Amino acid sequence: MQSLRVDLGSxxxxxxxxxxxxxxxxxxxxxxxxxxxAIISDSNVAPLYLEALDKTLRSLGKTVLNxxxxxxxxxxxxxxxxxxxxxxxxxGFGRDCSLCALGGGVIGDIAGFAAAAYQRGVAYxxxxxxxxxxxxxxxxxKTGVNHPLGKNMIGAFYQPxxxxxxxxxxxxxxxxxxxxxxxxxxKYGLISDQGFFSWLEDHMDAVMARDTAALMHIIExxxxxxxxxxxxxxxxxxxxxxxxxxxxxxxxxxxxxxxGTFLHGEAVAIGIIMAADLSRRLDLIRESEQDRIYALxxxxxxxxxxxxxxxxxxxxxxxxxxxxxxxxxxxxxxxxIGEAVITGDVPPAAVIQTLNAxxxxxxxxx
Amino acid sequence: MQSLRVDLGSxxxxxxxxxxxxxxxxxxxxxxxxxxxAIISDSNVAPLYLEALDKTLRSLGKTVLNxxxxxxxxxxxxxxxxxxxxxxxxxGFGRDCSLCALGGGVIGDIAGFAAAAYQRGVAYxxxxxxxxxxxxxxxxxKTGVNHPLGKNMIGAFYQPxxxxxxxxxxxxxxxxxxxxxxxxxxKYGLISDQGFFSWLEDHMDAVMARDTAALMHIIExxxxxxxxxxxxxxxxxxxxxxxxxxxxxxxxxxxxxxxGTFLHGEAVAIGIIMAADLSRRLDLIRESEQDRIYALxxxxxxxxxxxxxxxxxxxxxxxxxxxxxxxxxxxxxxxxIGEAVITGDVPPAAVIQTLNAxxxxxxxxx
Numbered sequence: 001m002q003s004l005r006v007d008l009g010s011x012x013x014x015x016x017x018x019x020x021x022x023x024x025x026x027x028x029x030x031x032x033x034x035x036x037x038a039i040i041s042d043s044n045v046a047p048l049y050l051e052a053l054d055k056t057l058r059s060l061g062k063t064v065l066n067x068x069x070x071x072x073x074x075x076x077x078x079x080x081x082x083x084x085x086x087x088x089x090x091x092g093f094g095r096d097c098s099l100c101a102l103g104g105g106v107i108g109d110i111a112g113f114a115a116a117a118y119q120r121g122v123a124y125x126x127x128x129x130x131x132x133x134x135x136x137x138x139x140x141x142k143t144g145v146n147h148p149l150g151k152n153m154i155g156a157f158y159q160p161x162x163x164x165x166x167x168x169x170x171x172x173x174x175x176x177x178x179x180x181x182x183x184x185x186x187k188y189g190l191i192s193d194q195g196f197f198s199w200l201e202d203h204m205d206a207v208m209a210r211d212t213a214a215l216m217h218i219i220e221x222x223x224x225x226x227x228x229x230x231x232x233x234x235x236x237x238x239x240x241x242x243x244x245x246x247x248x249x250x251x252x253x254x255x256x257x258x259x260g261t262f263l264h265g266e267a268v269a270i271g272i273i274m275a276a277d278l279s280r281r282l283d284l285i286r287e288s289e290q291d292r293i294y295a296l297x298x299x300x301x302x303x304x305x306x307x308x309x310x311x312x313x314x315x316x317x318x319x320x321x322x323x324x325x326x327x328x329x330x331x332x333x334x335x336x337i338g339e340a341v342i343t344g345d346v347p348p349a350a351v352i353q354t355l356n357a358x359x360x361x362x363x364x365x366x
Numbered sequence: 367m368q369s370l371r372v373d374l375g376s377x378x379x380x381x382x383x384x385x386x387x388x389x390x391x392x393x394x395x396x397x398x399x400x401x402x403x404a405i406i407s408d409s410n411v412a413p414l415y416l417e418a419l420d421k422t423l424r425s426l427g428k429t430v431l432n433x434x435x436x437x438x439x440x441x442x443x444x445x446x447x448x449x450x451x452x453x454x455x456x457x458g459f460g461r462d463c464s465l466c467a468l469g470g471g472v473i474g475d476i477a478g479f480a481a482a483a484y485q486r487g488v489a490y491x492x493x494x495x496x497x498x499x500x501x502x503x504x505x506x507x508k509t510g511v512n513h514p515l516g517k518n519m520i521g522a523f524y525q526p527x528x529x530x531x532x533x534x535x536x537x538x539x540x541x542x543x544x545x546x547x548x549x550x551x552x553k554y555g556l557i558s559d560q561g562f563f564s565w566l567e568d569h570m571d572a573v574m575a576r577d578t579a580a581l582m583h584i585i586e587x588x589x590x591x592x593x594x595x596x597x598x599x600x601x602x603x604x605x606x607x608x609x610x611x612x613x614x615x616x617x618x619x620x621x622x623x624x625x626g627t628f629l630h631g632e633a634v635a636i637g638i639i640m641a642a643d644l645s646r647r648l649d650l651i652r653e654s655e656q657d658r659i660y661a662l663x664x665x666x667x668x669x670x671x672x673x674x675x676x677x678x679x680x681x682x683x684x685x686x687x688x689x690x691x692x693x694x695x696x697x698x699x700x701x702x703i704g705e706a707v708i709t710g711d712v713p714p715a716a717v718i719q720t721l722n723a724x725x726x727x728x729x730x731x732x
């Protein structure tokens with residue numbers, strides 16, 4: 001097992017990473033509040049891991065309530081918050097209870113916001129079961145649900161008491177979802193950790209084979225790199241925006257092609273390749289660096305081709321992106337492998353050149 | 367105008383108190399975020415004060431959106447949060463917007479939680495228009511909505527950027543609601559401010575006549591006294607419980623007699639008189655102090671008789687009260703005028719004596 005600590009003063013918490021952790025009660029005990037525990041999971045994950053987690057919590061003498069939501073983004077609504085609250089109240093759960101999210105990012109977002117809001121805040125633990133949730137949702141405290149008019153529009157910044165990432169759960173993760181998670185892993189190397197990027201170039205075979213030691217390493221590095229950024233900017237003042245590398249193009253890809261066509265990590269992979277292209281056009285990185293980025297994404301089995309849509313469509317979606325401020329689109333670009341920069345000062349012509357390149361030859365290489 | 371500052375580190379904010387403040391743009395300007403403003407009000411208050419506030423905000427060059435909810439506790443639901451979010455998104459409001467609550471405690475609770483949750487938190491200003499909202503909701507950061515199974519069960523601790531209490535709005539406050547607010551004012555004197563309690567004994571005529579200077583004084587004192595408690599215990603760890611003086615009995619009165627029979631402040635007034643009776647039985651205060659409390663409540667036109675219900679009913683509601691911990695009911699009692707104490711160590715026989723006394727002679731005096 002490896003552990004790291006996300007340092008946020010009185011809201012600091014540990015992330016434990018390793019095989020078999022769902023059965024390791026000593027990881028849970030220090031993070032739980034004195035009262036009962038509700039496990040919040042979904043219809044995909046519950047049949048696989050809920051019984052084991054339930055057993056661990058009961059071995060600590062806890063009363064355990066299981067709340068199982070339908071799997072998928074469709075559950076990220078205020079109706080789910082109302083439902084969870086109702087079940088907690090019916091079971092007589094007070095402010096000394098704990099909510100334990102067992103699942104991927106969607107369950108973490110819902111359970112985290114439910115914990116933030118229930119009686120104005122109760123203890124919250126994350127047991128992520130997807131690579132994306134382990135490397136992304138574990139750090140940052142973003143929770144929330146969707147509104148019909150916008151994703152993640154209702155939520156809270158709320159920190160868990162502990163994240164317990166059991167690498168065994170990745171055994172059952174579908175290949176496409178696993179690769180999608182790798183996209184964010186590669187992102188951490190790119191934005192702030194050149195050494196990690198090189199490590200990934202050298203060890204992608206072990207990662208793709210889901211070797212336990214390799215998985216523990218990439219999760220630990222990703223969480224540590226993200227924590228480094230988040231602890232310096234907990235509420236998204238500025239710096240934290242570098243975590244959105246590839247997301248301006250990526251969100252446009254997701255929106256323009258219809259949500260669900262691409263997994264989030266897949267859209268981000270293409271977005272990162274596009275951001276690298278734009279960075280190279282602006283002479284921030286060399287062509288050899290762009291090549292390495294492209295090669296690593298390809299090696300991780302991630303898509304590298306942007307969907308062919310009118311450039312005007314892309315531009316439209318990029319301008320309504322959340323990162324747009326005062327009408328100007330801010331880009332996260334690369335100034336080398338391991339260094340991201342935030343800039344609102346990108347000539348629209350360069351953006352259009354990048355988009356055209358991807359539309360013309362489908363991989364954006366001149 | 368009087369101003370005080372609630373000291374909560376980076377979340378500190380001013381409370382401005384005085385006549386005509388809704389028209390005073392200099393009070394609003396420093397508290398607003400750079401983007402547009404939504405005024406959230408209700409169908410009772412909007413016809414009276416919304417136009418004036420709207421004008422003030424527009425004079426600062428702001429785009430202003432008006433969101434008017436049906437008046438009353440029935441609006442304190444997640445459906446209102448969904449509705450507000452939808453209106454904000456439709457109007458294109460980003461994270462740089464401000465929400466401005468114009469109304470009583472219900473509107474403050476809803477708008478505050480909407481501000482806490484919208485895009486994970488936007489700027490929030492309070493313009494309270496009831497005495498209760500000015501002296502109670504202005505300080506403490508409690509926001510939230512109800513669930514069919516429990517009041518205030520979904521919410522957040524979220525601080526406003528400023529509270530702007532325009533005493534002119536109290537001119538239109540119905541007499542019963544005004545008196546209900548006085549109950550909380552008297553409470554602050556009782557729990558921590560003997561001098562203020564004496565001042566109220568000497569100046570109740572001016573207060574009841576709604577003299578502007580007297581109103582400014584009681585609002586300023588109440589906010590300062592509450593702030594003193596809240597800054598020492600922002601998230602309700604322990605000390606803050608003293609603010610619930612009279613609320614254990616009071617909630618039982620509200621619940622046992624059916625919500626809506628008594629206004630909250632009326633139930634609290636009776637609850638305080640009952641808590642004083644219990645404190646005297648436990649030799650914590652003298653009979654002369656109990657008499658002063660009774661007299662001041664009576665002087666403020668507040669009810670002093672508990673509804674006649676079986677004592678078992680009261681006990682049942684007191685045990686499900688939020689303040690019950692580990693099965694034991696914690697009481698907030700008085701150790702003198704100006705000093706409240708929290709205790710879980712009250713002999714049930716004494717509680718039953720107090721309840722019996724109130725049921726038998728309807729005012730609890732032996």
